[in-house]
Amino acid sequence: MSPLADKLRPQTIDEVAGQKHLLGKDKVLRRIIESKQLPNLIFYGPSGVGKTTVANIIAKNCGKKLHYLNATTASTADIKEIVASIGTIDSQGGILLYLDEIQYFNKKQQQILLSYIENGDITLIASTTENPYFYVYNAILSRSTVFEFKTLSAPDICEVLSRAVSILSEEETVTISDEAIKKIALAAAGDVRRSLNMLELCRMLGSDISDQTVEEILEGNSVRYDREGDQHYDIVSAYQKSMRGSDPDAAVYYLGRLLAAGDLPSACRRLLVCANEDVGLAYPQIIPIVKAAVDTALMVGLPEARIPLANAVILVANAPKSVSAYNAINSAMEDIEKGLIGDIPRQLQNKHFDGEDAAVKGQNYKYPHSYKGHYVNQQYLPDILKHKKYYEFGDNKLEQSYKEYWKKIKGE
Numbered sequence: 001m002s003p004l005a006d007k008l009r010p011q012t013i014d015e016v017a018g019q020k021h022l023l024g025k026d027k028v029l030r031r032i033i034e035s036k037q038l039p040n041l042i043f044y045g046p047s048g049v050g051k052t053t054v055a056n057i058i059a060k061n062c063g064k065k066l067h068y069l070n071a072t073t074a075s076t077a078d079i080k081e082i083v084a085s086i087g088t089i090d091s092q093g094g095i096l097l098y099l100d101e102i103q104y105f106n107k108k109q110q111q112i113l114l115s116y117i118e119n120g121d122i123t124l125i126a127s128t129t130e131n132p133y134f135y136v137y138n139a140i141l142s143r144s145t146v147f148e149f150k151t152l153s154a155p156d157i158c159e160v161l162s163r164a165v166s167i168l169s170e171e172e173t174v175t176i177s178d179e180a181i182k183k184i185a186l187a188a189a190g191d192v193r194r195s196l197n198m199l200e201l202c203r204m205l206g207s208d209i210s211d212q213t214v215e216e217i218l219e220g221n222s223v224r225y226d227r228e229g230d231q232h233y234d235i236v237s238a239y240q241k242s243m244r245g246s247d248p249d250a251a252v253y254y255l256g257r258l259l260a261a262g263d264l265p266s267a268c269r270r271l272l273v274c275a276n277e278d279v280g281l282a283y284p285q286i287i288p289i290v291k292a293a294v295d296t297a298l299m300v301g302l303p304e305a306r307i308p309l310a311n312a313v314i315l316v317a318n319a320p321k322s323v324s325a326y327n328a329i330n331s332a333m334e335d336i337e338k339g340l341i342g343d344i345p346r347q348l349q350n351k352h353f354d355g356e357d358a359a360v361k362g363q364n365y366k367y368p369h370s371y372k373g374h375y376v377n378q379q380y381l382p383d384i385l386k387h388k389k390y391y392e393f394g395d396n397k398l399e400q401s402y403k404e405y406w407k408k409i410k411g412e
Contacts (some may be wrong), residue, residue, distance in 0.1 A: 004196045019274075028147075039123075044131065044148050048188075049191070050152075069082075071105045072098045101128060114267065124144065153190070156192075174203060175207065183211075184202075203218075232266070235254055238250070240274050255306075255310065259303075259305070262408075264305055271309065271313060276325075279321055280321075281324055282322035283320055290354070294312070348365065
């Protein structure tokens with residue numbers, strides 16, 4: 001018996017759930033499909049959002065012979081076998097190759113495809129869950145049009161699940177509450193296939209699907225993600241940006257997403273970075289506090305690690321912010337990379353002997369603690385940078401107090 005996801009696989013563009021930004025009326029991808037003038041395409045997006053389904057619909061509409069390869073298992077021999085069918089009676093209308101997970105093809109395999117794509121013998125539709133601009137050979141990218149498939153919304157998935165219930169009821173009436181359908185849709189995290197698999201599992205336990213059955217099926221099916229994939233970087237990015245943006249609710253939510261996936265290292269690392277980069281000199285005491293929370297989290301492990309990390313994340317989100325030190329070091333390193341590296345002023349050098357060619361004899365270093373206010377004016381930067389200013393006082397209370405202090409000491 002075929003899986004429920006296969007039974008419900010859309011046969012027309014209008015049956016595809018979501019992706020209205022691509023397949024809605026007058027949208028570019030829909031117009032391409034309807035024109036039957038097919039360029040090389042790359043579909044990019046998470047699993048279970050319709051990439052393969054749309055490729056199948058395109059193959060039906062364009063009159064080309066469809067060949068399917070999964071790059072995780074396909075070899076160069078598989079490509080050559082497809083190429084061998086070019087010009088045969090079976091492929092008179094042309095060949096459409098759907099290459100799933102193209103990121104797993106190495107450069108040589110992608111280059112073999114390239115020559116056949118260029119001369120039009122093969123029309124390529126490639127799909128990937130990774131960013132194609134990082135994983136797909138540039139020459140193939142430049143000859144293809146990239147379309148990004150989005151994660152489906154819960155209402156989109158609810159529609160699919162309702163249709164699925166109708167299909168299941170053709171054999172035996174299936175009952176399930178709207179609330180239970182909504183819970184499955186939310187738990188699927190945008191993946192239609194995942195939602196249908198969960199519904200099918202519920203149905204296997206009986207045609208009268210109770211809310212309790214759904215709860216038990218969903219338990220332990222918390223969202224996971226590939227730590228090497230784009231979703232990982234999106235969640236980590238949202239986590240730090242929420243702390244930086246002083247939104248404790250969003251910050252603790254994304255912390256929860258990381259911890260639910262067991263990604264304690266990323267949660268700790270970004271928290272430490274944010275305390276230094278985004279809070280910085282506005283509240284420098286936060287740095288050892290956050291370090292202590294991270295040390296505690298790593299010592300106790302999950303699930304208890306969530307508690308010290310939540311304390312620290314909420315503290316960072318609510319703390320005043322300053323990027324003055326971050327900007328200062330970036331600016332200094334930018335000058336260094338440009339080659340602006342002059343001689344260290346003589347008074348700062350760690351040597352006590354002047355050669356015969358020295359214009360000025362003696363180090364002449366002024367020891368600041370010997371002067372009033374523990375400060376004396378002298379040059380510290382190399383001559384070519386002596387007027388450069390890297391650090392600007394932040395507008396927070398602490399740095400402004402430093403500013404007033406130094407203006408007084410320096411007589412400004």
